[in-house]
Amino acid sequence: MILPIETIYGHLQGLKSSQLKQLQKLYHQRLPGDRLTTSEFAQRLAAISTEINQPVCVYINRRGQPIRVGVGTPGQTQIPLLELPRYGVERLSGIRCIATQLKADPPNQAALTAMAMQRLDALAVLILSGSGFERRGGGATGYVRATYLAHLIPQPEDTLRPQANEAGEEPPASWSVSPPLSLEMLANQDFVDLVEGLEEEFRREYTARQVDRTQDQVLLVGLQTDTLPIQRFQDGLAELSRLVETAGGEVLQVLCQRRPRPHPQTVVGEGKVQEIALTVQAVGASLVVFDRDLSPTQIRNLEMQLGVRVIDRTEVILDIFAQRAQSKAGKLQVELAQLEYMLPRLAGRGQAMSRLGGGIGTRGPGETKLETERRSIQRRITRLQREVDQLQAHRSRLRQQRQHREIPSVAIVGYTNAGKSTLLNVLTAAEVYAADQLFATLDPTTRRLVITNPETQELETILLTDTVGFIHELPPALIDAFRATLEEVTEADALVHLVDLSHPAWQSHIRSVMAILTAMPIVPGPILLVFNKIDCADGDAIALAREEFPNGIFISASAGLGLETLKQKLCHLAHYSLVHAGG
Known part of the structure; x- marks a missing residue:
């Protein structure tokens, strides 16, 4: 980490130039590597703080070199977290803070929180003379009346609660604060022994819950x-x-x-x-x-x-889609959605976006990297949009061919992980990837389903299409980018709305899917409500669903329950949609 040398941070209003020079000279001090501080450095820091009548903080690396001097409390002068090295939970930041304090109290919550946020090696607080501090712990002469030493402590795993922490609930304390110490006791503290001991404790505590670091x-x-x-x-x-x-x-x-x-x-x-x-x-x-x-x-x-x-939530969904898209159309649409999401968020994404990209010859400094990125993304979006439009036209021609042959089409829609791909596989032997995951499949898959008409005993052919799963508040970028998939819904003769009845929020899922369908530019055809996973649902949910939706079909695609009834309903649904369309 490189900081501007001799820059003073914090509240500088009203300080004289001579006082600023005294603060700047602190950068030229060098402390022994095995000591938290020295009496001479602490007294000098306290003298400056007493003169300006404000607290002062000095941040020191493990080589004993001050890297940041600030006027104010530890909370007011802390190093921005993005500038700190990140070593993981088993190590500290390699930086300690020596802070003066005008009041005789122990370090407050704000100072300790700043220490924890920066993962400081230690926080040493110097209580100044004249602060009303009674002589405890040996006292001291000169400007330093007494001191406190604070440092982080590892939290046992059982205090790291995976459940939601409601507002107003205090997080467990993660630090230790010493009783009042004399300056001599603080200066004699073996700093190397302290830091190595702490980091060894952190390593021991977190060894039991080491995880695959390739995961976020x-x-x-x-x-x-x-x-x-x-x-x-x-x-x-x-x-x-x-x-x-x-x-x-x-x-x-x-x-x-x-x-x-x-x-x-x-x-x-x-x-x-x-x-x-x-x-x-x-x-x-x-x-x-x-x-x-x-x-x-x-x-x-x-x-x-x-x-x-x-x-945010949208970026998580986009990441899933990027991982799952298999077809050329799906990959194009995912990239388009990601770029449209990224474009307004370029500013502030790292310092590199605000730097000037230098030119060669007479080009001069040129445009900023941010502008270059924005132009590049705009061009890519335009090209992708053109390709998606071409794919959309191709799909439209295929649908016209199917409609010309008068083969009824049924799209399976529903909340993500409702079992749509499993149902398509069971009915048509499609071998589409199916797993107990959200958005397990993204690309639409159409297969023929041959059913025996229960009235005429003749074979009927229906085209079944598995579509991308819906989700509550589906990101607008995905609705726009996945037009080709959603058109399979709007162009279908009828819909099967599949519901996971075993999910505790199945009623909310129905409302979310219906809200998305209602917002479609073209009103879909008739909808057959099918409740899936009845083998995993409790009796109360099944009874409630039967009462609220008496015309619903109840099945278990994985267990093969109710599928014959569903096929008969699909046959009737297809005939109704064809007659309705012809009329």
Whole structure:
């Protein structure tokens, strides 16, 4: 980490030039590598603080070299988290803070929180003479009256709660604060022994829960607003957790907050942001995922304060789609959706985006890298849009051929993981990939289903299409980009709306799917409601579904239950749709 030499941070208003020079000279001090501080350095720091009548903080690396001098408390002068090295939960940052304090109290919550957020090796607080401190722990002469030493301690695994931490619940303490010490006792502290002992404790504590570092270690954050019912909020968090796991991440912990409305700058409140930062450090999270869409400004502010990557629900879904798309059409549509999502979020995505790209010869500094990226993405979006339009026209011709042959088509729609691909496989032996995952398949698959008409005993052919799963608040970018898939819905003669009856939020899933279908530019044909996974659903859910939807069909695709009844209904549905279309 390289910082501008002799730059003084913090509250500098009213300071004389001579006082600023004294502060700048602190950068030229060098402390012994095995000592937290020396009496001479502490007294000099305290003298400057006494003269300007403000607290002063000096941040020192393990070579004993000051790298940051600030006027103010540890919370006011802390190093931005993005500038700190990240070694993981088994190591500290390699930086300690020596801070003066005008009051005789032990270091407060704000100072200890700043220490934890930066994972400082230690925080030494110098209580100045004249602060009203009684002579305890030996006292001291000169400017330093007494001292406190604080450092982090590892949290046992059972305190790292995976369940949601509701608003107002204090996170477990992760630090230790000494009783008052004399300056001599602080100066004689073996710093190397202290740091090595602490890091060994962290390594021992976290060895038992080492994880695959190729996975993102994720902290989920949920915000419950006044307009969001508690059950809907909890269902959304559970679904987000499944989405993260489907994308290949591991959810370490979930934090929640209740607010009337999202904070415009950071979504959650200032105190919750600090708690998130502390939890990130405590559990070793490499990614923070919010349960709602974030603006570019909110992402930028949160990443600056948390020191790790921050993404929202839409970006998780886009990542899943990027992993699962197999066909050329699917890959094109995923890339298009990602670029359209990324374009307004370029600003603030790392310092590189704000630097000038130098030119050769007479080109001069040229356009910024941000502008270059934006132009490049715009060109790529235009080209992808053209290719998607061509694919859309090709699919339209194929559908016209099928309609010319008067073969009825039925699209299977439903919430993600409702069992659509499993049902297609069971009915048509399609061998489409099916798994207990969200968005296991993305590309539409059409197969012929041959059914014996129960009335005429003749063979009937129906085209069954498996479509991409819907989800609550499907990101608009995905609705636009997956036009080809969704057109299989709007162009189908009829729909099978498949519902996972074993899911506790099955009623909410029905409403979400119907809301998306209603918003389609073309009104779909007749809809047959089919309840799946009845072998896993409880009796109360089945009874309620039968009462609310008496015309529904109840099946288990994996267990083969109710499939003959479904085939007969499909035959009637296909005939009805053809007659209706012809009339």
